[in-house]
Amino acid sequence: MARIAIDMDDVIADALGALIHAYNNEFGSAVTLKDIDGTGLRASLPAAHHKFIEETIHTEEFFAGLSVIEGAQEVIERLGREHEIFITTAAMEVPASLRPKFHWLQEHFPFIPKLNYIFCGHKYIVAADYLVDDQPRHFKTFTGKGILFDAPHNRNISDYPRAKTWFEVEKLIYKMESESS
């Protein structure tokens, strides 16, 4: 049995999709995922629009309404039968997200015990075998193995095994577990 730590935003919760939607709505633009490939949303926008993005994510409503990333529920439920699952989210950067993130997890991932939620800042403090995250910076000091969940902003990173979907995460963990045993 391995201990698997899983990030929330852009790994199980579609924060990017919701942000692009809110942005297009506000500015009457038509930004798509393809437009921000290799750079990510913030880096693709004019500096004058960053304030809108910041204000949007610092509301309770934003996190409450996020969609679930495809395959996350099915695969994590299956992984949870053999492994210990923890949700590790850097919620301290956005304190308004604390409560909605808790309720979002209760609603969409009822099979993960709430005692397995970790709302933190740094993730190197988490003692786990795997960390599934879209932010490669968390892997640098993490003591386990990082699995990079594909996102526009991390497309040029090649230092970690990449999963484009939750089904690829499942396969990667299966393979890495076989190799380590």
Added chain:
Amino acid sequence: MARIAIDMDDVIADALGALIHAYNNEFGSAVTLKDIDGTGLRASLPAAHHKFIEETIHTEEFFAGLSVIEGAQEVIERLGREHEIFITTAAMEVPASLRPKFHWLQEHFPFIPKLNYIFCGHKYIVAADYLVDDQPRHFKTFTGKGILFDAPHNRNISDYPRAKTWFEVEKLIYKMESESS
């Protein structure tokens, strides 16, 4: 440099004092710390009154108004000059505490970076050298060393080094660090 994880309730925040005060207020009683020595508050109360305790701690106001335990600010600030400090609180059991706990830490411990707050359930997931906690159950699976912060409910536990004050925590860590180097 060691990594020191520190609990909140009844270690740096006087939750018990506030609960006793609220209880006495509600029921016109005069419970003191001495009355609950060796048992703790809940175990000392009639079962019919447990509901009041549960309802009280599940409000945002309760956590927002807690006093700081004597010596905690001074000693933790000093420990933080040589060591890495993390606050690890089992906040998931009381989701209403998430936001007030964040703001309470910002107010009373501004010298601890918010990225070093960990709101969790299980504490064995935290990779630290020391855990200062009043709940000995967290030490059983913790990989570092536990320091039991004295509280009425844990007075009969003798399996871990006990600190009656923050100044004793400081001395214990100093001693344990000297012995391990």
